[in-house]
Amino acid sequence: MEDYIVRATAADHQIRAFAATTKQVVETARQRHNTSPVATAALGRLLSAGAMMGSMMKNDTDVLTLQIRSGGPIEGITVTADSHANVKGYVGNPDVLLPPKNGKLDVGGAVGVGLLQVIKDMGLKEPYSGQTVLVSSEIAEDLTYYFANSEQVPSSVGLGVLMEKDNTVRCAGGFIIQMMPFAEEKTVCRLEENLKKVSSVTSLLDQGYTPEQMLEVLFEDLGLVITDTLPTQFSCNCSKKRVEQAVVSIGRKEIEAMIRDGEDIEVKCHFCNTAYQYTVEELKQILKRSR
Ligand SMILES: [Zn+2]
Numbered sequence: 341m342e343d344y345i346v347r348a349t350a351a352d353h354q355i356r357a358f359a360a361t362t363k364q365v366v367e368t369a370r371q372r373h374n375t376s377p378v379a380t381a382a383l384g385r386l387l388s389a390g391a392m393m394g395s396m397m398k399n400d401t402d403v404l405t406l407q408i409r410s411g412g413p414i415e416g417i418t419v420t421a422d423s424h425a426n427v428k429g430y431v432g433n434p435d436v437l438l439p440p441k442n443g444k445l446d447v448g449g450a451v452g453v454g455l456l457q458v459i460k461d462m463g464l465k466e467p468y469s470g471q472t473v474l475v476s477s478e479i480a481e482d483l484t485y486y487f488a489n490s491e492q493v494p495s496s497v498g499l500g501v502l503m504e505k506d507n508t509v510r511c512a513g514g515f516i517i518q519m520m521p522f523a524e525e526k527t528v529c530r531l532e533e534n535l536k537k538v539s540s541v542t543s544l545l546d547q548g549y550t551p552e553q554m555l556e557v558l559f560e561d562l563g564l565v566i567t568d569t570l571p572t573q574f575s576c577n578c579s580k581k582r583v584e585q586a587v588v589s590i591g592r593k594e595i596e597a598m599i600r601d602g603e604d605i606e607v608k609c610h611f612c613n614t615a616y617q618y619t620v621e622e623l624k625q626i627l628k629r630s631r
Pocket residue numbers: 576577578579609610611612613614
C-alpha cells in the first residue's frame with residue numbers, strides 16, 4: 341500500500357481532520373539515515389506529522405519546518421515538508437539506543453527535554469514561527485500542546501511507528517484533529533468519547549486500518565466527510581549545486597586547506613544523506629564563485 345493522507349471534515353465543518361499512513365516514508369528515512377529503532381520511531385512520528393501539516397498549507401512554494409531542539413541522546417530532530425506532502429528529515433544522532441520503557445520504544449527518553457519550533461515559510465516577508473516547550477517529548481502530545489498554545493487551535497494528535505523484529509518499519513501513520521472556533525460543546529464531548537476508544541494509532545494500523553477507517557472510528561456518529569486524499573512521500577530536492585552552499589559555509593580558509601590537501605571531498609545532504617563528491621578543481625571553482 342502506498343502512503344497517503346486523507347483530509348476530512350466532520351460535524352458540519354466544526355472539525356477538520358487529517359489521517360495518514362506513512363510506512364514507506366518512515367522506512368525510506370530509516371534506510372537513508374540508518375536509524376536505530378528508537379530514532380526511527382521518533383523521526384517517523386515527526387515525519388508523519390510534518391506530512392499532514394505540510395498538506396494544510398496552500399501554495400506550491402510553502403515550506404513547513406518542524407524542529408525539535410532537545411537535550412536527549414537523539415540530539416534533536418528536523419523535518420521539513422511542502423504542501424504536496426513531500427517530506428524529509430533527520431535526527432542529530434541516528435545511533436541512539438535506549439532500553440524499552442513500558443515495553444515500548446522510549447521516544448520521550450531519546451528526545452529529552454527541549455523545545456518544538458514550527459516555522460511556516462509562505463513567501464511572506466517574515467515566516468510564521470511558533471515555539472513551545474516539549475511537554476512529554478513523545479511528539480504527538482507536544483504537537484497537541486503546540487496547536488493549543490501557539491496557534492490557539494484545540495487539537496488532538498496521534499502518531500505511531502511500529503517496528504518489525506528485524507528493525508524495519510512494520511507500520512506508521514497518524515492523525516491530526518482540529519476543532520474550529522464554532523465547534524459545539526456536544527461535538528467536542530462526543531469526539532472525546534470516541535478518542536477514548538482508540539488505544540493507540542499503531543494498534544489500529546497494525547490491525548490493518550486504513551486512514552479512512554481510522555477516521556471512521558474517531559468520528560463515529562459525527563458525520564465524517566472525506567474531502568480528498570493525496571499521496572505522501574519521503575522526498576529531498578537536494579542537488580550537487582544546492583549542497584555546494586554547505587561547502588561554501590565551511591569558510592574560505594577551510595576550503596583552501598582542502599585544496600592544499602589535494603584530495604576530493606564528499607559532502608552529504610543532511611536531509612537524505614545523499615553524498616556529493618567535489619574534486620579539487622571543483623573546490624577551486626567554488627572558492628572563485630564564493631568571492
Ligand atoms: Zn537531500
